[in-house]
Amino acid sequence: MSVRVRYAPSPTGLQHIGGVRTALFNYFFAKANGGSFILRIEDTDRERYSDESLQDLYDTLNWLGVQWDEGPGKGEYGPYVQSERFDLYQEYAQKLLDEGKAYYCFCTAERLEQVREEQKKTKSKQQGYDRHCRDLDPAEALKRREAGEPCVIRLKVPMDGKTTFHDEVMGDITRKNSDVSPDPVILKTDGFPTYHLANVIDDHLMGITHIMRAQEWIPSGPLHVILYEAFGWTPPKYCHLPLVMGKDGSKLSKRHGSTSLVDFRKAGYLPEAIINYVSLLGWSFDDSREFFSREDLEELFSMEKINKAPAVFDYRKLEWFNGQYIRQRSKDSLMALLLPILQADGVVSDPMTDDEASILDGAFPLVHERLKFLNDVSEMIRFLFREIDSWNADDALPRKIEMAQMPSILDAGAALLDGFDERSQEENEQAFKDKAEEMGLKLGQIMQPVRVAVTGTKSSPPLFESIGLLGKDKAIARINGLKGQIEATL
């Protein structure tokens, strides 16, 4: 039987690292086994549902290059949106009702709240619902329901015995039935199913062979098995993925930093960096290899190498991957990403002028080696396209130099640029060295003021290349500009 796995997100928020990790693992597992990856939308929470979340889901998967074999509007097992399967759930819930495996419950939210309070206060061992309506006479209950009294349907969880399910990663997991959530709601007042019901029905009907999801679902594993048994179905295989944690060891969330994929996208991360890094959260290949493209993973991913312990999300390593992948990108493909950023930041015009295009072309190699995030590009090369309004004189001031010496150093720098175009890179460097020596300075003590004057910052792409791109006249003008600014303060 061929592998069929699914990613079944709830469109109630932006796609985040945890969800994407689950999606990716499912996707890779399907691909590596010649199976199908199914996308199912679990939009049963009508309160929290949002169209934006749904759009974000599609955007994110597309950005990552993850394509689903079946999903909304595509495939034989549809519909793949749970709200469109509404009637199906009624039907199956009714079946459980008819067989005495589920029951109507008329308890109000207030009563439930009270029960919970009481349990908390008395430190009762019994947790959750007190099964108040479990033994209502079914005929009586039906009458009340038909009279319009709001109600839910709850599953009758066996009160003794135990339930075991096998997890491909964890091994056997057993829970006493008395410890399983006591009679959870499977159909809500609004007629929509809860996760447990919808999930089990859909996974069964869609022929899902492996359920790969985060470990936070382990506790409801036995409950789901009980549901499968109630329907007389065989549960699929389970594979619970280790949780992704923040630095403090709790489940990764917004307070740990950016977690949504849009954030990463906006911050200038490359999809290949995210894919590579995330694939290594709870999975590994061997003792040395750590670079994997999406295509590699589609081939190499294996369930056996998933590990059990939770993984802390390390932003620094992701950054490092991002830098690596930026350097791996071809000029064209990186430019295609950089140009819109430069335009949005007003560094170059839209469309670019010929001048800008040629400067940018020359600046590319400089930037390629230096970029960690795509978005850093604007700050890095703005000075090549836009004038500098004012300088930070302290930045320009080298160690062991007085501000009063700066005008003469800057003059020397400007003078050196006079013959800049006629000299080679090496000759220019030599000229600066000679001049520095002549003035009793170290090379850096003349380079730094000039660098800050020309680029506006202490750290910049190589100075001579920058001046070459900018044009020596502009460079000289900036040097004089900084000099003027300093003189005004002396």
Next chain:
RNA sequence: GUCUCCAUCGUCUAGGGGUUAGGACACCGGGUUUUCAUCCCGGCAACAGGGGUUCGAUUCCCCUUGGAGAUGCCA
């Protein structure tokens, strides 16, 4: 509280009854270099603790400790 799960460098991990416990990020040092990066070289750094089993445990078992997750008409 209760239930379940987990436990190798700070982090991601490899390994597995006998290894100098390997790699990567981060960090520190050095080299290249006009700054910043890149790049190269080197270093620091781990089997949570206690019991077993065994000739021998980091590896297998148990306990303790620590951590996490779940305990919703959210998924």
